[in-house]
Amino acid sequence: MNISALIKQSPLSLRDTLIVLEYVSGLDKNYIFLNQDKIKLNQDILEAFKSTISKIQSGMPLQYAIGKWWFFGHEFIIEPPVLIPRPETEILVEKALEIVKDYQIGFEPFVGSGIVSISLLKYYPHLKMIATDINKKACELTLKNAKLHKVEDRLLVICSDVAKAIKIEKVDFLVANPPYIPTKALNTLEKSVLEYEDIKALDGKEDGLFFYRELKSLGLKPMILEIGHDQEGAIKDLFENVEVIYDYSNNPRVAIIR
Template identity: 30%
Template sequence: MSEVKSIREAFAEASSFLSRSGCNEPQRSAQLLLEHVLGVSGAAYYMALADPFPAAVKEAFEAGVTRRGAGEPVQYIIGEQEFYGRPFEVTPDVLIPRPETELLVEAILRYGAELWPDGVVTPGEAALDSAGGAGDVRAARPLAAVDIGAGSGAISVTLAAEAPAWRVCAGDISPAALAVAERNALRNGTAVDFRLGDLLEPFAGMETDILVSNPPYIPGEDIAGLQREVRDHEPRTALDGGADGLDPYRRMMEQLTLLPAPPRLIGFELGFGQAEQVAALLAAAGHWTEIITINDLAGIPRHVLGITR
């Protein structure tokens, strides 16, 4: 980097370099890196643009820009991503939370509040048994929501923060990912029961009212064609959904037998062109009276929910 005089000049030079390097959102990346090394954000950042660029942060800023220019996601460089208005630590052990997943959280919170307004499951309001009747619940208890594939904890921690009356649990096959999720739960002041294991297996025998998951859904052969930021840096175990990307959904449908009864509310995030197939999997299971598809902000069918009222 040349001897820039102001923060604005540092921003302009970094943005130009990142654009030439083929980075997506080069200006946004430059701003996030600057905010990180300067320790400012929002209005404070814009107010500081005319200030002299501090020599003390030059080395750290140049190192971050170089890493970003090589394709490393800016979130891993600064170690953080905002989700649902809260800060989440992210490392290469976890998928970077995406804005579209916030829509899944919103849907789960909305329908969960409709089904259980006070966050309590009373006798007769249990998850449904395989015959469609009420489960055997002998006493009122907190609603139990389970997040499969916790990753950074974005979904489970947000549910716990937004619906504190719920009992929120989350599982992941990666011990490293669970460590990140646990730190994020602590950071955001929430209580989440994290469990290590494959999909629903850690929750065998547990009464589950809500099941939510953003599982790996990229077809294996498509991973080589992903953006370098995703392909080369995000954990493959959080991306690869098997030959057609649908293996995790099929397996979760099969593993529902591990639970005392299927959940009354289930919600999945999915990839482009998968909504019809995932909805068909839920319909074939026969546990839910409504199957709902939700589009993301680009109009792409992104989430499928099953609901029994």
């Protein structure tokens, strides 16, 4: 079967179908699209394609099915249940890059798959980062991604909660995407999120602000924090000298505390 016929039969969007085809064949997805009438798949690749499609149809997120995703122009290893990168978080990195260019050491709690710290390290060769997560799987995945992007010598990963992790006086700034969804709102999330992703990494406790209070107690500035779309007022009440950055949908997305 040639790829053109397979694309027409796929239950996924064209974009997602091409991503899966790239994953199972090893060919660039743009090359596949431009040459779809000429490329034929052998049986092994065809079976791998069908198996991956089946996983996605059963509810598994595409990112977990192919084991990778792209963030801020770079490819990262993605493994369940560590949270899947969201495009909105790229705004957190954009703003951090503007602020931290003259700093030497940064701290990222709730590191997840490492996408934020690693993106900063790739952009600024002089920078070092300390990253923490209470989830051992997240720490392991961050180390894998650090090695993938050859920044493992500038990224210290500690499996610990925020308060016990580091000596704050040695850190120049903090960047974080903490859990900020109120516990009572978690059951409104998409089914695939509830079934596959680490809910603890999303749970901001009763009012969604628990971990922001914990970060405030560190007394570290500047802080560059991702926030929920409805948390601008609460964050401004909690912190002083707050600048809120809106995302491309005109929702509050990043708080800068100086």
